[in-house]
Amino acid sequence: MSYFDTSPPQARRIPVTLLTGFLGSGKTTLLNQLVQQPSMSRALVIINEFGEIGLDHQLFTASTDGEQIELSNGCICCSIRTDLAQTLKDAVWRFAREGQRQFDRLIIETTGLADPAPIVHTLMSEAKVARHYALDGIVTVMDAASGSTTLDRHDEALRQAAMADLLLITKQDVASKEQLDALRQRLAAINPSAPQRLLDHGHIEANDLLGLGPEDMDVRSADIQRWLGEAASNAATAHSPTLSAGALFARVDSAEVQTGMSPAAPLPDANRHDDHIRAYCFVFERPIKAARLEAWLSLITSLMGHDMLRIKGMLDIEGRDRPLVIHGVQHLFHPPVELEAWPGDERFSRLVFITRDIPRQTLEMTLGDFLDG
Numbered sequence: 001m002s003y004f005d006t007s008p009p010q011a012r013r014i015p016v017t018l019l020t021g022f023l024g025s026g027k028t029t030l031l032n033q034l035v036q037q038p039s040m041s042r043a044l045v046i047i048n049e050f051g052e053i054g055l056d057h058q059l060f061t062a063s064t065d066g067e068q069i070e071l072s073n074g075c076i077c078c079s080i081r082t083d084l085a086q087t088l089k090d091a092v093w094r095f096a097r098e099g100q101r102q103f104d105r106l107i108i109e110t111t112g113l114a115d116p117a118p119i120v121h122t123l124m125s126e127a128k129v130a131r132h133y134a135l136d137g138i139v140t141v142m143d144a145a146s147g148s149t150t151l152d153r154h155d156e157a158l159r160q161a162a163m164a165d166l167l168l169i170t171k172q173d174v175a176s177k178e179q180l181d182a183l184r185q186r187l188a189a190i191n192p193s194a195p196q197r198l199l200d201h202g203h204i205e206a207n208d209l210l211g212l213g214p215e216d217m218d219v220r221s222a223d224i225q226r227w228l229g230e231a232a233s234n235a236a237t238a239h240s241p242t243l244s245a246g247a248l249f250a251r252v253d254s255a256e257v258q259t260g261m262s263p264a265a266p267l268p269d270a271n272r273h274d275d276h277i278r279a280y281c282f283v284f285e286r287p288i289k290a291a292r293l294e295a296w297l298s299l300i301t302s303l304m305g306h307d308m309l310r311i312k313g314m315l316d317i318e319g320r321d322r323p324l325v326i327h328g329v330q331h332l333f334h335p336p337v338e339l340e341a342w343p344g345d346e347r348f349s350r351l352v353f354i355t356r357d358i359p360r361q362t363l364e365m366t367l368g369d370f371l372d373g
């Protein structure tokens with residue numbers, strides 16, 4: 001499939017929210033609050049236990065068969081004991097009555113130790129799954145008190161934070177102000193694209209964490225800015241006219257995004273896991289040739305897919321009037337979305353990358369070669 005093929009799918013796919021976060025961060029507490037809300041009444045909740053003892057499952061014990069539970073408000077919960085892809089394929093008919101699917105939204109709670117990427121991979125690359133489901137967003141829960149230590153010790157936690165579309169910070173009531181501030185700053189450096197929200201014992205409006213993907217995005221500038229992150233807008237205002245002769249005219253890395261200052265600012269301790277994570281934003285003033293960008297994306301993700309944690313972009317593609325939104329996890333891309341119009345007056349392309357151990361120069365030079373060549 002082309003990264004830029006906007007032909008509509010035959011039917012709107014079921015939006016999937018991936019709820020992730022390290023062990024004990026507060027995922028189940030949040031889920032318990034969510035499933036009581038009316039907007040979740042037609043949600044299927046899958047608890048991805050991967051063979052662990054099903055402690056989470058106790059929280060939904062309304063059923064006797066241990067697999068399928070219907071809560072009073074109609075929310076359906078399912079604890080995976082089989083392969084995820086098979087469970088997702090089966091769910092479409094298994095949770096149906098008289099041929100009508102009984103859910104129109106899916107929430108997957110991962111285990112605390114899960115790397116979100118293989119789950120996203122299952123959703124997007126298995127044809128029979130991708131026909132029915134589309135990733136709406138990755139929501140990552142972080143514990144304000146222990147979050148920094150967890151990021152120091154567990155690479156999985158770092159990947160969960162880096163891939164998130166939304167970061168929910170729990171347990172501020174038991175964290176010091178210093179712990180909370182340090183975590184927030186660190187998360188902003190790891191993933192400047194993801195908004196951060198503070199949660200009190202899991203309380204949040206379900207609608208605040210649903211509809212995070214570009215399919216549901218309004219073209220209002222605030223929405224797109226939120227989704228692409230401050231990086232994109234910072235890059236737009238920081239561009240240097242002297243570079244504007246080429247396709248590439250501005251770039252911002254996570255150090256700038258975090259502090260609003262020069263990227264030459266000293267970096268933190270090089271042994272920390274998150275010092276391997278970098279967010280880069282590239283801005284292009286001229287329309288981009290789709291075939292060239294596609295060739296570059298294809299090459300770069302096949303060579304570095306594992307370390308290309310997130311890619312998001314709003315693109316001015318040559319020959320198209322409207323902006324095209326693309327986003328991917330590793331080498332997998334969602335079907336692109338064409339927005340109704342450009343937000344505000346700003347018609348230019350922005351690409352945001354969250355990477356692990358990929359130098360900015362590698363992206364910049366190869367990208368420049370492909371687009372200019």
Ligand SMILES: Nc1nc2c(ncn2[C@@H]2O[C@H](COP(=O)(O)OP(=O)(O)OP(=O)(O)O)[C@@H](O)[C@H]2O)c(=O)[nH]1
Binds near residue numbers: 174
């Ligand atoms: N003080 C405080 N405790 C919280 C908050 N949110 C969750 N907790 C508690 O944190 C503990 C772990 O929460 P869970 O919701 O079970 O965490 P989890 O991420 O589902 O845990 P795993 O299933 O082990 O991955 C529970 O005792 C919760 O009551 C909060 O905002 N403040």
